[in-house]
Amino acid sequence: MKKVLKIIGITLLSVIGVLLICLAVIAVNSPGKLEQLKDKEGNKIVNSLAEKQFIEIGGIQQGFFLRSENSKNPVILFLHGGPGSPELALLYRYEIDERLEKYFTVCYWDQRGAGMSFSNSIDTATMTLEQMIEDTHQITEYLKHRFSQERIYLMGHSWGSFLGIKTIEKHPENYLGYIGIGQVTNQLKSEKLAYDYMLQHAMDINDKPAVRNLKKFNKDASDFPTMAYIGTVRSQLMNKYGIGIMHDNFSMPGLIKGILFFKGYTLSEKVNCFRGMLFSLTYLWDSVVSDDLFESSNSFQVPVYIIHGKYDYQVSHTLAREYIEIIEAPDKSFFTFEKSAHSPNGEEPEKFVQIVRNIFLQLIK
Secondary structure, eight states: OHHHHHHHHHHHHHHHHHHHHHHHHHHHTOBSOOOOOBOTTSOBOTTOEEEEEEEEETTEEEEEEEEESOTTSOEEEEEOBTTTBOOHHHHGGGOSSOOGGGTSEEEEEOOTTSGGGOOTTOOGGGOSHHHHHHHHHHHHHHHHHHTTOSOEEEEEETHHHHHHHHHHHHOGGGEEEEEEESOOSBHHHHHHHHHHHHHHHHHHTTOHHHHHHHTTSOTTSTTOSOHHHIIIIIHHHHHHTTOSSOSSSOOHHHHHHHHHTOTTSBHHHHHHHHHHHHHHHHHHHHHHHTOBHHHHSOBOSSOEEEEEETTOTTTTHHHHHHHHHHOBOSSEEEEEETTOSSOHHHHSHHHHHHHHHHHHHHHTO
16 A cells, blocks of 8 residues: 555656646746747847737737837738637747748737736626727727828738728728638638538548537527537537648647747736637627628728638638628739638748738739
């Protein structure tokens, strides 16, 4: 008995020791400061911008990162997905030969209730689409003033593309152009299309556990898709079948590692990243699935461009193509990324940067 207890004690101490070492490594990688931008050879770019900032937006302190090789370049406000999932910590590792910051000054804003902008004191009554639009308007005004530009570009990914569409609809005077990545259109219909695809695919490849788990949920139920479905079967199978966050080489541990080892966040801000994901999803998801942009938002005074992965079922590629056809805008284009699912900006980064740059060059002609 004593020998067994000794083995258990040694095991527990070993586990605790490993956890403490991991925590120490993460802490060392959590200075809460952005690294200066570097060129391909690893040399720091003189006069480049790599700044972390907090300002009052919508009555609360909200945080964002500014990055640019030349701060005189046009400004892009990037609206992350989720709701509640900041993306700079995930995107910077895909910077190899190209990045937006070479041609643009990019603001990566952690939206209300997400990442640096999460707080226990946030009034949940303010977690509404209307407040998020107002917050977007206020940070846009800050960026216009800060960089002496009359108008900027707005770019939204996933949930951010829903927020982006609603923002250019209400405040078109602020934006030179809008770029949607994984553009939300009718998310309830998108979820049902994804369910059908996954069920059929699971049956085709004889994935019996997937079929069994999917059939636990009724896509025609009034509460579909539930949080239980989204957080379990949907997420797991989309990523397994290459139709979710990425088409190839996605791993949840890799995503978590990207956040934990991102030096722009402090340790507490990293914790808040994970807390903010569930918090924001809880309060904002209904505004997405209850709306149909085909009906509610289809006429704009701002050029609209959509970039979408061919394999994306997390937000339907098919519906996004249909959406671009019916909207009215001064200019519009649709770009399909043949090797991507929901994250073409991370899966095909060089192509992504080139297309965004071409859009800009087209607009300034």
